Amino acid sequence: MDVKSTPAITEEIDRMVEKLSAIGRTKNNGVTRLLYSPAWLEAQLAVKERMEDMGLSTYFDDVGNLFGRLEGTEKSSRVILTGSHIDTVVDGGKFDGAFGVIASMLAVSHLFQQYGTPRRTIEAVSLCEEEGSRFNLSFWGSGSITGKYRMKDAAELADSKGVPFVQAMNESGFGKGDYAQPERDDISCFLETHIEQGEILEREGKSWAAVSHIVGQRRYTVHLSGESNHAGTTPMNFRKDSLYAASQMIAHVVHAAKNQQNGLVATVGKIEADPNVGNVIAGECQFSLDIRHHEEDVLNKFCEETFREFKEIAEKENVSLQLRQWMDAAPVRMDPQLTRTGMELAGEEGIPFKKMISGAGHDSQVFGVYCPTALMFVPSHKGISHSPKEFTRTEDLEVGVRMLMKILYKLAYC
């Protein structure tokens, strides 16, 4: 087998990235396609039309996931699903999600053009939602397919303007029972191509990566309560300075994460002090804490040690400490066999590749606990994403499509 991409594919990649990014384009040259918005619907319909032009038979499910099906000859075969998500963050980039959708359509249609009907059925999918940018519910698309979410999980939600989730869904034509029920039991595996959103591949001069694990994420809000007081008239030993305590905690946890040297990352990106005035000791201080690693044991040990130290600092500084955990996403292992297959094929092709961990969340983590799943990365220039500046070179995008074609060929045609 010698699956090749063609100059035509390269041209199509550029054209489709441009076309899709024009739907929901912002004044900053970014893209905003929030779930069930007019731009979101326009994008799904544009993908549908393109899938049909490519000879795929399309259908929506009742939450708005869009499928382009290439029926296999083995009628009893389960479905090989490949794709990513169509929604974006506010003022996001052209590639996050969208490239995985484009890659799946192109791979399936070009396999069909070159090799005809596969033995096993393949479906390209444009998942309705991953980012959680409009409603506070990430992975709605993949979650609805895999049974992680049901309609009732969205029943109480509203967006920041107060529009109820169900109303927005209905106004887009979904959620009324007019389409297939989203939950599936006929999927054999899921393959997702995505931009890395980090700069490891670019720094190492690699074009492609097979992801072995998606990290677990624990997110916390840390609140410290001390005593506001006059910066001039309060001696140092009378103080209950919440910002001083917070600073010691932040310095500690980031330092400890650096010392791990096992891929663990810890980030404090948000801080707020009150009253936040230069000549008043901060009575209250609150900061975010985001800790990620691909092994549950490592996360457990790190968090335990961190919070023991936080408690000691709080006691020493006479401030009260409240920890609120609001996310606990377990690490997910991608299918080792699919990962290995990908790397073997990349090796045969002479593509500079890497096996790596994903530090960001993806639909693949929802599929990964449901069916064998492969997540594959192409480089992100400078690691920038969720920004209009998101960029990946066309030659790297082409490698992503070609690798997907090769893996799909092996799974569906051999």
Place this chain on the structure above:
Amino acid sequence: MDVKSTPAITEEIDRMVEKLSAIGRTKNNGVTRLLYSPAWLEAQLAVKERMEDMGLSTYFDDVGNLFGRLEGTEKSSRVILTGSHIDTVVDGGKFDGAFGVIASMLAVSHLFQQYGTPRRTIEAVSLCEEEGSRFNLSFWGSGSITGKYRMKDAAELADSKGVPFVQAMNESGFGKGDYAQPERDDISCFLETHIEQGEILEREGKSWAAVSHIVGQRRYTVHLSGESNHAGTTPMNFRKDSLYAASQMIAHVVHAAKNQQNGLVATVGKIEADPNVGNVIAGECQFSLDIRHHEEDVLNKFCEETFREFKEIAEKENVSLQLRQWMDAAPVRMDPQLTRTGMELAGEEGIPFKKMISGAGHDSQVFGVYCPTALMFVPSHKGISHSPKEFTRTEDLEVGVRMLMKILYKLAYC
């Protein structure tokens, strides 16, 4: 000499504190009297009326300082000036500034009642402005008397609503040359009574303090510039985390201040990160730094060591560091002879007293470089000030008035 306060004085203190605090009262039961506002003018006119009732001859100067004069028999004598400021912060307390004005009126008028005309002229003063809460110009009242400020220093200023300083001054009737020029060369000394705004006196069970020095204050804005990046996909060793660098600096400087144990205080009360999002490494971070001590050498050494360490942290964390100093107020020594006199008189009277440093700024620091100056404190309950919760017991206020009477008697009558 046996200067006594009387039950009548105690009653008058309470009545005058209540009366003055009703002018500019806020819904939180605080007081807002911003320079040249209607409440400010009403308060000055109420003080003027009260001074006249007490037999003092009153006059304004052209910036709105109000004087109540008790002419001495020695016609050539220079003026003993005593008072404090009438303006407040937004939603401030009943005592900050106002009590010093009240104490000066009561002391001068009761000395006159008890001992008649003094040898040397005394003036009680209600200074127009100290806080800098409306226009960014503190000590306008004392600064205008001592020549620190002239009209041109206010020419370009406007308040947060865009009202020019000069317009506000004119609308109150001042700044048009209708009153005496503010700058004076006939003042022999200045005496100010003020609430401590700290809790040292209360904790130590003292009723009164003679202040030996007002601290020098250095205030900075520290800006750190690193690189915003994804919290999941950016390995720890690729990061330029400005909030991590800031945390190390804050932890360092506050720890170093605690270790000084010489009265130095260092405060970081304000912090801002950008983009200030939990799952994004903070590219930019800015924090305030407020350092105070009563000896210039100590300030110099501490600041030098602090900023050397800040530079090392910035280099280590790969962030750029900008230090902007926006206040450099030198320490001011109160007159040692006046301070000693005060303490001797307190000792004779059996008043539990203390000699202490003022960590807050006061009009006395402006007078202190111009003429012999004494600053005296009464306790602040829990150290709370600039708040509707500001409170001092009447018996402590009475000590403040009595001590002022005793010192004035010594200076003006003996």
